[in-house]
Amino acid sequence: MTTTGSVSTSGPATTTTAARPSPTVQVLGVRHHGPGSARAVRAALDRLQPDRILVEGPPEADSLVGLAGDPDLVPPVALLVYRNDRPAAAAFWPFAVFSPEWQALTWGARRGVPVTFMDLPAATMLAGDDSEERRSGGPVHTDPIAVLAEVAGYDDPERWWEDVVESRGHRAPADSGTDLDPTQQPGSDPALSSAIDPFSAFEAITEAMTAVRDDQPETDPRTLQREAHMRRSLRSAMKTGAQRIAVICGAWHAPALTGKLPSATSDTALLRGLPTAKVTATWVPWTHSRLALSSGYGAGVDSPGWYRHLFTAGEHGLERWMTRSAGVLRAHDLPTSTAHVIEAVRLARSLAQLRDRAEPGLSEVVDATRAVLCEGNEAAVGFVLRDAVVGEELGRVPDSAPMVPLEADLRATVKSLRLRYDPTPKEVVLDLRQRNDLGKSRLFWRLRILDVPWAVPLAVAGTGTFKEGWTLSWRPELTVRLVVASMWGTTVAAAAAGRLVDRVDSLAACTAAIADCIAADLPDVLDGLLAALDRFAAGSADIAALLAALPELVRAQRYGTVRGTDVTAIAGVAQGVLVRICAGLPSALGGLDDDAARAVLGALDRTHDVVPLLPEGPARDGWYDALQRASGRRDLPPLLGGRIVRMLMDVGTITRAQAADRLHAALSVGSLPVEKAAWVEGFVAGGALLLIHDDELLAVLDRWVRSLADGEFLDVVPLLRRSFGSFAPAERGNLLRAVGSLSGSGRAAAQGDTGDLDLGRAHAVLATARLLLRGAS
Secondary structure: OEEEOOOEOOOHHHOOEOOEOOOEEEEEEEOOOOHHHHHHHHHHHHHHOOOEEEEOOOHHHHHHHHHHHOOOOEOOEEEEEEEOOOOOOEEEEEEOOOOHHHHHHHHHHOOOOOEEEOOOOHHHHOOOOHHHHHHOOOOOOOOHHHHHHHHOOOOOHHHHHHHHHHOOOOOOOOOOOOOOOOOOOOOOOHHHHHHOOOOHHHHHHHHHHHHHHHHOOOOOHHHHHHHHHHHHHHHHHHOOOOOEEEEEEEHHHHHHHOOEOOOHHHHHHHHOOOOOOOEEEEEEEOEHHHOOOOOOOOOOOOOHHHHHHHHHOOOOHHHHHHHHHHHHHHHOOOOOOHHHHHHHHHHHHHHHHHOOOOOOOHHHHHHHHHHHHOOOOHHHHHHHHHHHHHOOOEOEOOOOOOOOHHHHHHHHHHHHOOOOOOOOOEEEEEEOOOHHHHHHHHHHHHHHHOOOOOEEEEOOOOOOOOEEEEEEOOOOOHHHHHHHHHHHOOOHHHHHHHHHHHHOOOHHHHHHHHHHHHHHOOHHHHHHHHHHHHHHHHOOOOHHHHHHHHHHHHHHHHHHHHOOOOOHHHHHHHHHHHHHHHHHHHHHHOOOOHHHHHHHHHHHHHHHHHHHHOOOOHHHHHHHHHHHHHHOOOOOOHHHHHHHHHHHHHOOOOOHHHHHHHHHHHOOOOOOHHHHHHHHHHHHOOOOHHHHHOHHHHHHHHHHHHHOOHHHHHHHHHHHHHHHHOOOHHHHHHHHHHHHOOOHHHHHHHOOOOOOOOHHHHHHHHHHHHHHHHHHO
């Protein structure tokens, strides 16, 4: 709404003199991230030619506005503001090329017109406790777009906005030859400006918002404070001598900045006493998929690729879009012809006519794509939605933008390793024998230490230690984590080393830190970590903690050798930890209840797996001796008893015949069926191949199962099911055939002789099976 000296305020802010006429103030109420709004804002600025622009956003970022004219600042980007004393307390204000605020910033930056932000300072927004603000936030905000859409007869607010605003003049005039380039800010375009009235839509939206606010007044304290600060900023701009002022804000706020405004005194009262904090602002890259996660203002879009297309397509936008969608499908090896594209365009336009729409919207385009290009294949539709409708993109920020030293070091490292930030997940396999790949691995491990998970470990096939898999996916919020991590150092290596030392507060944390230290190649802190580990191990009587620590140490030793790290000291500490484990293992395992026994079983298995990787000697031999001593204890839990016997048999410490004797003894009279089942569970946990190929062990187990009474069998079935259910289907099949070969009836059934079978009982079983299968379907 254009006003010439009619922005009425009560107070000295409106005092004018005859020598200086009242300025013209144009309030442009927009939809954040709306391409129609962005196009209308640009046309309005071209028509108005303001000498000052106010934009909804944090005033702390005023010094960063000049970078909007830098060609290396490529949207999507975001303003990041964080507290200096608590960087995790941060807020983002994202911008896409189709954001009206971005168009205002670039318009002003490239013409030398002052642009300032006018929202409530981020220093105030970040000063309080978010939870307290939510508790005192008042009623739920009215969705003005939903209200207007309902009045207009629309059940979908997004569709209403698209019809009324977003689709207005989304194609450049035929006689202008304009194909809008999002990376360039064009000059004044008379053809574009004359094609549509650049102010009519804003006036209509402001009037509509005024009606909604009259019916449902704004009561949220934070929103009222924000609007009070916007008016204060407007009054300040009017005092600068500017003659034409453009104000770009959310449509909901437009009525609060037009007509007769509240007095400056009342606005000052609203803002008095608000807390503040010291903050820092900078530009950071953003992504399309996170445009809806704006904490500076809450309007986002779920289809940024489509909105970018609406803003940049120029002539023949629908044809261009369908061609792009066909390209997406072809990239996924799905055949799509030119005829498909032509028919999809026709169908989209026909659907728009049937639905009484001036132009095909996203719903018509997706329906036509599904029916023609994808031929009803929902998986193919998913490709188009992901790669075109969302169209993930990552913005770019120039090196001249303010950043913490840690981020600057990371950027330099990324460049030297020939990496690039990419929001799309990408799997890579590194060969640690290659120098560049080794450098990437070290960087990824250091970032994991700093809790900046750009790369997540990925399992790779094979047993070698020189291959390492990662999944890379950069997310904008990781920038905040870098700011938080800068408290530990100014470079990635120094910060990771500081973080490692800072997190060592227990034996388990110390061993994990040593493993990470080797992987991240941080030798300066290794000696200190090893000394701390020695102290923790010497003072610990917790065998479970030592069992958990040893595998980490052995892993660090193994991978350290691959990475060229001297691991002699680690090997010595690992053997010292193993000696302590062996001394206390038998007594530590005795007397455990079932839950405690199951909790320690995993650590016992992992330790047993890594002991062979240690050098031969007294420490390694002591492990098997400790297992022998533990297996002889009468108070050893059955689960651990069976598992230890299996371990000793697998390494050859006892023979299979001896293992069969122990199995027979464990299943003899004197123990409860549940205890016997737990012993069996521990014994078979090593895999089914042993039972498949050893008739003696299998026969002992088979005789025990067949000897169980009906009630006893029902008690042990859940335990047996858990044990044998972990085997692969092929193993279970082979085990079944092996069991069948132990009994005459089983052998006869396997050969097709059904003479001894009770067919009546078999029919009952089949009937039950049919019921189960019918329920599963």
